Amino acid sequence: MKKFLAVLMTATFGLAMAGCNAKPAATTAAATTAAPAATTAAPAGDGLIKVGIINNDPNESGYRTANDKDMKATFTKENGYDAKFAYSLKNDEQIAAAKKFITDEVDYLLISAADVSGWDSVLQDAKTAGIKVILFDRTIDADPSLYEASIVSDMRKEGDTAMAWLEGQKLPEYKIIHIQGVMGSAAQKGRSGALDDKAKANGWTIVTQQTAEWNAEKAQQIVQAVIDKGDKFNVIYAENDDMAKGAVAALDKANITHGVGGDVIVMGYDCNAWALKELLAKKWNYDGQCNPFQASYIDKIIKDFSAGKAPEQKTIIMDEKGFDATTITQEDVDKYGI
């Protein structure tokens, strides 16, 4: 019985392997036969621009979901694109996807890299193959000659915008609970750095500085611990909306008023629609934008390239706003909420 099973297993395994082997072989065969046809057909053909888009997993956050939707809405057949998408939170899988897109002979490779390093050789391959690379959302540590443009958010600028707003509130004293994102991420570094510098320069007190790893519940526990301890504070600076929400839950439990006219100022990031509604209801005070809508910028760059124009700047930093609860409108919520 055991032997029979073993034979059966090997047989199915072998078959499965054969199946796996057969598939890529078939596609490459199709590609090679199709390629000459494509080159002859291209001038007279559909004229679609082939783009390979490598992104992080859309589940990662509301930001990413909005980003992915924006990409999908822009790079459509109607707009003259033949877009293929690949998703992964892992750098090596993303690089493998990039290699596949290069063999597929895409015209443009759009990359939101999971990790800053390890991209040199694959970008070199792309360059050799005449494929233009455009980075969006995240930069990488590679020679700038390897890519044509990068469209990114400047997290430090976001932090500085928020700090300028906070300074403008002219509080008699600043006692801040600082809830950080995952340590070492670009968003955390930029947004924390802005606060650290400002606090040092102005002599603000940081009551506690803890990472909640973007997690609402952890943020709740951190703020709860400060409340239990009896420390006084009047600002909660959370590096994303989820964590601000968790912090507010702890405040509500302890009957500490927050928002416009409240005892504690609540600050968040990312401009989720629900968070902007909290601002509109004056329960929070400030929300900084982290603009996920890069697709229109990329679209313009590609159209310029087709017209023979190179982009004016290599690095394009996106416009990002900060919303104040006293001035936000319903239109802002509809337009900028993600």
Next chain:
Amino acid sequence: MTSSKPLSKKPFVQKLIAITRMQLFIPVLALLILVLFNLIADPSFFIIKMGTNSAGHPVLSGYLITILDYGSELAILAIGMTLVTSASGGQDISVGAAIAIAGSVILKVLCGNESRPDHMKAPIIVAFLVACVVAMIFGAFNGALVAFFKIQPMVATLILFTAGRSIAAWINNNELPIISDESFSYFGTFIPGCPVPTPVFIAAACMLVIFLVLKFTNLGLYSQSVGINPSSSRLNGINPAVVKLITYIILGLCVAVVGLIKVSRISTINYSVVAKDIEMDAILAVALGGNSLGGGKFSMPASIMGAYIIQFLTTTLYKFDVNSSALPAYKAVVVIILVVLSAPVVREKFNRLTKKPASAVKEGA
């Protein structure tokens, strides 16, 4: 060896040794250390205050309440994890991902296809029951892999550990629904008018149920005997596979309850971070309870106590402003101590040590 003359030992020393052998010894000792540490460092740790929340309802607050509140979800998980550990001799590492699934199901049923509904589409109890069924199915999936395919529990549950959060996101089409109805938040916070956090009551109910189940059914006996020796329990008419399967399904039920508490706390969910690393805390609770992670005999009260002790440790560390990213390192120290203490080599040494002084006392007196 002096074990040949146990009768001549002093009763006091004998009792002391007997206490160290009791299963509750480890958790009680750990708790005592934590309590003493806090008492010396800052006695205000134990202050409980009566206040009101922003809705004007009376609530209790203080570190001890926080521990009871957050420790409760861990205690509920520890119940299921103890049974799984006992019967299958391994742990389920997919509980965090399964909580994400259960939470996602609850929100899906309550929100329908809208992500910001004005009112709930179904009664909460219906949503909870659906989540229970789904979580038990996933539990049964894990259990079937372990019981019938004889895959190592950690490897079998690795599947759901990897895939679970994506499944949770898929259930709600990657949306992050938010429930604005006040009554949904009662399960994770307070029922108006009751100053004690609701999770405490939910945990108490779970404990009562498991106490009755263990008292009036053979579940405890069966899972222990299967864990100690599956083949001899089969010879005695117990079907080991079915017993293992049942323990995983019970864990699934515990997961659904915790899922409800988790999503209720903040009225929404974030698939990638909800209940992150909670499986490690649940396993640690079982280990802290002095239960063998290799299966067999278990003590349910000790595991539950273990769960609250872990929260005690977490809250203590928060109080002293220990960097929260360093918390796992402190827990790792606890794990190291526990694992080393329970290693057979150390046990034997320890046994010899406790016997020698005993005989020395006798000769001295």
